[in-house]
Amino acid sequence: MPRQGLNPRQAETVERLLAAGLEELRAVGHEALTVRTVAQRAGVSPATAYTYLASKNHLFAELFWRHLTSAQLARTTAGTAVQRLQATMRALTARIVEEPELAAAVTPALLGADPDVARLRLRIGAEFLSRFESALAEPDRPADPGVLEVLVLTFSGALLQAGMGLMTYDEIAERLVAAVEVIMRGNR
Amino acid sequence: MPRQGLNPRQAETVERLLAAGLEELRAVGHEALTVRTVAQRAGVSPATAYTYLASKNHLFAELFWRHLTSAQLARTTAGTAVQRLQATMRALTARIVEEPELAAAVTPALLGADPDVARLRLRIGAEFLSRFESALAEPDRPADPGVLEVLVLTFSGALLQAGMGLMTYDEIAERLVAAVEVIMRGNR
DNA sequence: TCCTATGTTGGACAGGTGTCCAGTCAGGTG
DNA sequence: CACCTGACTGGACACCTGTCCAACATAGGA
Numbered sequence: 001m002p003r004q005g006l007n008p009r010q011a012e013t014v015e016r017l018l019a020a021g022l023e024e025l026r027a028v029g030h031e032a033l034t035v036r037t038v039a040q041r042a043g044v045s046p047a048t049a050y051t052y053l054a055s056k057n058h059l060f061a062e063l064f065w066r067h068l069t070s071a072q073l074a075r076t077t078a079g080t081a082v083q084r085l086q087a088t089m090r091a092l093t094a095r096i097v098e099e100p101e102l103a104a105a106v107t108p109a110l111l112g113a114d115p116d117v118a119r120l121r122l123r124i125g126a127e128f129l130s131r132f133e134s135a136l137a138e139p140d141r142p143a144d145p146g147v148l149e150v151l152v153l154t155f156s157g158a159l160l161q162a163g164m165g166l167m168t169y170d171e172i173a174e175r176l177v178a179a180v181e182v183i184m185r186g187n188r
Numbered sequence: 189m190p191r192q193g194l195n196p197r198q199a200e201t202v203e204r205l206l207a208a209g210l211e212e213l214r215a216v217g218h219e220a221l222t223v224r225t226v227a228q229r230a231g232v233s234p235a236t237a238y239t240y241l242a243s244k245n246h247l248f249a250e251l252f253w254r255h256l257t258s259a260q261l262a263r264t265t266a267g268t269a270v271q272r273l274q275a276t277m278r279a280l281t282a283r284i285v286e287e288p289e290l291a292a293a294v295t296p297a298l299l300g301a302d303p304d305v306a307r308l309r310l311r312i313g314a315e316f317l318s319r320f321e322s323a324l325a326e327p328d329r330p331a332d333p334g335v336l337e338v339l340v341l342t343f344s345g346a347l348l349q350a351g352m353g354l355m356t357y358d359e360i361a362e363r364l365v366a367a368v369e370v371i372m373r374g375n376r
Numbered sequence: 377t378c379c380t381a382t383g384t385t386g387g388a389c390a391g392g393t394g395t396c397c398a399g400t401c402a403g404g405t406g
Numbered sequence: 407c408a409c410c411t412g413a414c415t416g417g418a419c420a421c422c423t424g425t426c427c428a429a430c431a432t433a434g435g436a
């Protein structure tokens with residue numbers, strides 16, 4: 001359970017673990033990564049790693065959450081809603097594709113049942129929702145909840161398909177741009 | 189690798205394994221199920237089970253595929269495309285919700301990397317696509333590929349959210365019905 | 377009837393997962 | 407400066423996963 005009232009020493013340990021996790025992920029991929037190898041790379045014992053990381057899935061979810069939110073994307077009000085949504089789709093997928101191994105790892109990881117994973121899952125979902133909401137809303141008109149829901153479902157569906165290997169992460173951006181056009185056709 | 193050129197004795201063993209798998213799934217849930225307990229329930233040794241089931245994930249994928257296709261749904265041409273799509277959404281989710289444990293099991297399972305899982309994943313995706321396609325197409329007009337893709341993505345997104353526990357499988361039907369309305373608003 | 381092909385078996389194997397706990401060590405407190 | 411709190415350690419634990427292989431048994435052909 002990282003992040004809730006940790007003293008500096010503990011925070012430092014968590015940072016080292018997460019940094020080591022990302023390195024290990026890049027180095028060997030998510031299949032080969034184990035919490036113990038991450039612990040070793042962080043110069044920490046496995047027991048310690050397990051006091052901060054509930055599971056491999058939790059590690060991936062935490063890394064993904066950090067990756068997603070560490071660089072905040074510009075939210076403009078310029079252009080039409082369609083253009084803003086398409087820009088959001090591109091920006092999100094671009095951010096995700098920066099760490100392909102992380103993307104591959106997080107899709108199954110977020111389906112896990114650990115409470116820590118569930119917590120992060122909600123936060124990540126809320127983040128996506130909020131991005132789409134601010135892209136869709138006009139100064140004088142709030143976002144239509146029905147349209148918003150379709151956008152979120154479509155986006156998660158695309159991530160799922162990419163996670164399964166049915167689409168590359170490069171393809172999903174253009175598919176999503178096309179999808180926005182289709183969805184918004186009757187909802188401008 | 190079930191199903192390809194098995195002699196009657198082997199086919200019988202596979203049937204017993206799959207039946208036992210479904211029973212076990214209903215009885216103890218997908219977390220507690222192991223290939224070995226399924227083998228035991230089927231009255232077969234673990235080694236035998238592994239000659240037909242590459243993995244737990246493969247078992248779930250196979251069971252889901254069978255469940256999905258064992259009762260073929262009526263495909264009418266009556267009503268509007270929106271109505272047919274909504275009926276398809278309801279029918280698919282109704283079929284899935286019949287076996288809630290199977291639904292919960294298959295979502296993570298289909299993300300697996302085993303070749304057997306990948307094969308079934310493609311088949312299942314193709315099945316969904318074909319259902320939506322025949323609901324969307326008019327006698328005189330083929331289905332719009334862009335709309336079709338949005339429908340499939342939305343549907344997989346909804347399944348994903350249900351698999352994560354963000355929605356119940358009962359909720360997703362009505363959400364999907366609403367989603368069809370939104371998507372088709374500009375695409376009738 | 378015997379033989380043989382082949383499906384099935386038991387059991388060992390090498391890994392991985394997450395848990396637990398008694399023991400160690402260092403940094404801040406008195 | 408001695409102490410003591412609390413983070414960290416080492417290592418064993420129970421369990422699961424999928425693989426392998428020599429041995430067994432049984433149905434169908436000779």
